Amino acid sequence: GDSVTQMEGPVTLSEEAFLTINCTYTATGYPSLFWYVQYPGEGLQLLLKATKADDKGSNKGFEATYRKETTSFHLEKGSVQVSDSAVYFCALSDFSGTSGTYKYIFGTGTRLKVLA
Amino acid sequence: EAQVTQNPRYLITVTGKKLTVTCSQNMNHEYMSWYRQDPGLGLRQIYYSMNVEVTDKGDVPEGYKVSRKEKRNFPLILESPSPNQTSLYFCASSLRGGVFFEQFFGPGTRLTVL
Numbered sequence: 001g002d003s004v005t006q007m008e009g010p011v012t013l014s015e016e017a018f019l020t021i022n023c024t025y026t027a028t029g030y031p032s033l034f035w036y037v038q039y040p041g042e043g044l045q046l047l048l049k050a051t052k053a054d055d056k057g058s059n060k061g062f063e064a065t066y067r068k069e070t071t072s073f074h075l076e077k078g079s080v081q082v083s084d085s086a087v088y089f090c091a092l093s094d095f096s097g098t099s100g101t102y103k104y105i106f107g108t109g110t111r112l113k114v115l116a
Numbered sequence: 117e118a119q120v121t122q123n124p125r126y127l128i129t130v131t132g133k134k135l136t137v138t139c140s141q142n143m144n145h146e147y148m149s150w151y152r153q154d155p156g157l158g159l160r161q162i163y164y165s166m167n168v169e170v171t172d173k174g175d176v177p178e179g180y181k182v183s184r185k186e187k188r189n190f191p192l193i194l195e196s197p198s199p200n201q202t203s204l205y206f207c208a209s210s211l212r213g214g215v216f217f218e219q220f221f222g223p224g225t226r227l228t229v230l
Contacts, residue, residue, distance in 0.1 A: 032215045043221030102213045108158035
C-alpha cells in the first residue's frame with residue numbers, strides 16, 4: 001500500500017541555517033505530494049504541494065521538488081527563522097483503483113526547533 | 117473567514133459515556149474527513165465523506181461513527197469511548213475528494229478518556 005516516510009526529529013538549527021527535511025514515498029498510482037506545517041496548538045495548514053513529477057512547490061521560502069525517480073519530496077529552506085519552529089508533515093494523495101477511493105497518507109511529522 | 121471549526125476543543129470524559137465532536141466548514145467543500153494524531157504515528161484517517169450522505173471508513177474506524185446529513189457538518193461520534201481513544205482529533209475538508217486538492221484543517225479536539 002501507499003506510505004510516506006520522513007526523517008525523525010527533532011531537528012534543531014540556528015537561525016539562518018539551511019534546512020532539509022527528507023521525505024520519501026511509495027505509491028501505486030500517480031500521487032500528489034504535500035507539505036503541511038503545524039504550529040503549536042493549531043491544526044495543520046498547507047505549506048506547499050506538487051501534483052506531478054518534476055514539479056517544484058514553493059511558499060514562504062520553502063521549496064520541495066517532486067522526484068519520481070527517487071520517490072522523494074524533500075523540504076528545503078535556505079535560511080530558517082525562529083518563527084519556522086513547528087512540526088512539518090509530508091503527505092500524499094493517491095487514487096486506489098482497487099477500492100475506487102482517494103487516500104490521504106501522512107508521515108509521522110518532523111519537529112523543527114530554530115534557536116536565535 | 118473561510119474556516120473549519122470543531123467543538124469542543126478539549127474534552128475529558130469517562131469510559132463508556134457517549135460523546136460527539138462537531139465539525140463544520142463554511143467553504144462549501146464536498147469532501148470532509150476525520151483524523152487522529154498520536155505521537156510517533158502521525159495522522160491516521162478515521163472516516164471520510166465524499167459528499168452528503170456518502171461516508172466511508174478510513175484506516176482506523178473501529179469505535180467511531182460519522183454522519184453527513186448536511187454539506188457543512190460532519191460530526192464524529194464515539195458511542196462507548198475507551199482509554200485507547202485518548203488522542204488529538206482533527207477534522208479536515210477539501211473542495212473535492214481528489215488527488216489534487218489540499219485539505220483545510222480545524223484547530224483540533226484533545227480528548228482524554230479516563
